[in-house]
Amino acid sequence: MLSMLAQQLVNALSLGSIYALFALGFTLVFGILGVINLSHGGLFMLGAYAALFFLERHWPAWLALPVAVLVTGIIGLLIDLLVLKQLRRQRAPHLMPMIATIGATILMTSLAQGLFGAESRHFPLSFFDNASLTLGAVTLPYAQVAIMVIAFGTMITMGWLLKKTRLGIALRAIAESPRAAALLGIPVERLFHLTSFLAATLGGIAGILIGLSFNAISPFMGQPMLHKGIAAIILGGLGDIRGAVLGGLFLGFAEVLAVTYLSSEYRDAFSFGLLFLVLLWRPQGLFGATHLRSA
Amino acid sequence: MSWADWWATYSTLVLSVGVYGMMALSISLTLSCGLLTLANAAFMGIGAYVSAIATTAFDLPFFEALLLGTLGSTFVALLIGLPVLRLSGVYLAMATLGFGEVVRIILLNLDITGGPLGLNGIPSLTQWWHVLSALLGTVFLLRCLRASRIGRAFEAIREDETAARLMGINTHPLKLLAFVLGAAIAGLAGGLNAHYTFTLSPGNFGFENAVDILTMAVLGGIRGLPGPLLGGAIVTLLPEVLRDLQDYRMAANGLILILVVLFLPQGLWDPQRIRGWFKRA
Numbered sequence: 001m002l003s004m005l006a007q008q009l010v011n012a013l014s015l016g017s018i019y020a021l022f023a024l025g026f027t028l029v030f031g032i033l034g035v036i037n038l039s040h041g042g043l044f045m046l047g048a049y050a051a052l053f054f055l056e057r058h059w060p061a062w063l064a065l066p067v068a069v070l071v072t073g074i075i076g077l078l079i080d081l082l083v084l085k086q087l088r089r090q091r092a093p094h095l096m097p098m099i100a101t102i103g104a105t106i107l108m109t110s111l112a113q114g115l116f117g118a119e120s121r122h123f124p125l126s127f128f129d130n131a132s133l134t135l136g137a138v139t140l141p142y143a144q145v146a147i148m149v150i151a152f153g154t155m156i157t158m159g160w161l162l163k164k165t166r167l168g169i170a171l172r173a174i175a176e177s178p179r180a181a182a183l184l185g186i187p188v189e190r191l192f193h194l195t196s197f198l199a200a201t202l203g204g205i206a207g208i209l210i211g212l213s214f215n216a217i218s219p220f221m222g223q224p225m226l227h228k229g230i231a232a233i234i235l236g237g238l239g240d241i242r243g244a245v246l247g248g249l250f251l252g253f254a255e256v257l258a259v260t261y262l263s264s265e266y267r268d269a270f271s272f273g274l275l276f277l278v279l280l281w282r283p284q285g286l287f288g289a290t291h292l293r294s295a
Numbered sequence: 296m297s298w299a300d301w302w303a304t305y306s307t308l309v310l311s312v313g314v315y316g317m318m319a320l321s322i323s324l325t326l327s328c329g330l331l332t333l334a335n336a337a338f339m340g341i342g343a344y345v346s347a348i349a350t351t352a353f354d355l356p357f358f359e360a361l362l363l364g365t366l367g368s369t370f371v372a373l374l375i376g377l378p379v380l381r382l383s384g385v386y387l388a389m390a391t392l393g394f395g396e397v398v399r400i401i402l403l404n405l406d407i408t409g410g411p412l413g414l415n416g417i418p419s420l421t422q423w424w425h426v427l428s429a430l431l432g433t434v435f436l437l438r439c440l441r442a443s444r445i446g447r448a449f450e451a452i453r454e455d456e457t458a459a460r461l462m463g464i465n466t467h468p469l470k471l472l473a474f475v476l477g478a479a480i481a482g483l484a485g486g487l488n489a490h491y492t493f494t495l496s497p498g499n500f501g502f503e504n505a506v507d508i509l510t511m512a513v514l515g516g517i518r519g520l521p522g523p524l525l526g527g528a529i530v531t532l533l534p535e536v537l538r539d540l541q542d543y544r545m546a547a548n549g550l551i552l553i554l555v556v557l558f559l560p561q562g563l564w565d566p567q568r569i570r571g572w573f574k575r576a
Contacts, residue, residue: 103551109545266404273397
């Protein structure tokens with residue numbers, strides 16, 4: 001019984017770390033650009049398919065996966081340049097970027113479906129067959145270890161980037177007020193592009209890791225993940241970096257434990273019911289300190 | 296092709312144009328009040344399921360079933376509207392999105408809704424004049440509403456809620472009215488929809504559908520009533536027109552959505568732009 005719990009907690013940690021990674025990119029865009037980028041789920045799916053594309057051409061994994069992440073980042077940058085930048089220039093109301101990025105998601109999903117087929121695929125990687133690490137009662141497949149190392153490694157790197165570097169300070173200044181940041185000589189527009197790029201790479205990494213974790217990818221994997229990302233960033237407080245990571249981890253644990261001990265059919269209803277309650281009870285998020293305009 | 300053959304082939308499509316016109320009007324009602332809610336597909340689903348269960352399992356007459364479906368979604372809207380409408384902007388969008396998912400998952404798991412298989416063998420009761428009169432009734436109601444004090448109050452809330460409140464507009468009940476009325480229209484549209492498609496499945500009322508409905512309103516424009524009707528017709532007919540593109544036809548949908556947002560932010564039906572044409576001519 002206890003060993004089952006331990007095993008489930010490890011599963012929850014690895015799933016939660018992927019959710020956290022996804023939510024981190026999602027919240028980064030909201031915090032800095034001030035838009036809800038609903039194409040983040042599409043970019044997540046795209047990352048997984050880009051990896052599949054290169055792996056199927058027999059590129060070694062150490063090369064294929066980073067290149068796939070880079071490709072995803074470039075697509076994210078393109079969405080920023082072609083769509084979000086134009087909307088910023090028009091000073092469009094917040095509804096507009098949401099609808100435009102939904103359009104981008106539909107476009108990406110449909111292209112993936114057309115190019116790779118609608119059925120679910122898996123990465124041609126051999127390390128799924130390999131043995132696993134046994135720690136007491138808990139078995140850790142190497143894939144799962146790799147997933148957690150990559151996810152937490154990326155998150156720690158992002159945290160360091162935002163906290164300690166000049167770039168991070170500039171980004172946080174923009175999050176506070178883009179206009180004030182521009183007055184201080186920060187190249188705001190260029191950092192918007194960079195943020196879109198970075199967020200897309202985080203989405204792409206999350207997509208590859210989910211593909212590794214379940215050994216399945218499909219053109220439609222973006223939508224459920226987007227919903228979870230939304231739940232995670234609202235749990236954590238919109239635009240709050242630490243909150244998004246905590247929200248993602250929390251969602252991973254809540255989901256795995258709900259499936260184990262409650263019911264698997266209502267797994268998704270559980271996370272959304274939770275989201276719903278949190279919004280009513282604490283719209284600023286469980287961990288967040290985002291201030292809402294009260295007037 | 297004779298008229299009867301044509302109708303046999305395309306009746307579903309024609310009825311869908313009307314039903315989705317109603318859905319686009321339903322979401323444009325909340326949008327015209329400055330509220331982005333994504334629950335309309337869920338309200339349509341509630342209306343569809345309630346009325347279909349009423350006719351199949353309880354043998355109720357069609358009109359009572361429609362009424363029951365409409366009341367069902369109205370009631371649920373009232374229940375969730377009270378707390379949810381305290382939120383605004385993206386928070387409201389996300390909360391209603393979450394609500395929509397919960398409805399879909401509940402429909403997927405209940406016995407009475409047929410679970411993942413959905414409901415089958417729903418009697419074909421919807422006639423063209425049912426849809427037409429429901430649509431005209433909706434348009435008439437919304438026209439009256441727009442011309443009234445309430446309509447002007449909606450506009451004030453959309454432009455600046457704080458200012459509207461300072462002008463003495465009691466914003467909360469009005470927002471609730473827009474939300475609940477939108478849900479009632481969606482519930483009626485759902486009931487009509489269920490009785491010409493014969494089958495219902497929970498997947499029909501998920502996020503994709505919510506996005507389609509939003510697309511209709513944004514594409515058509517929410518500045519006037521013809522806008523949503525136009526948008527509803529285009530989005531419903533587009534897959535038929537683009538049939539040759541097969542797998543890529545959704546890509547065209549996505550592209551259109553992006554282009555409209557970028558180049559026609561007011562939608563296709565923009566009274567101001569149309570007036571501008573006449574002035575120039």
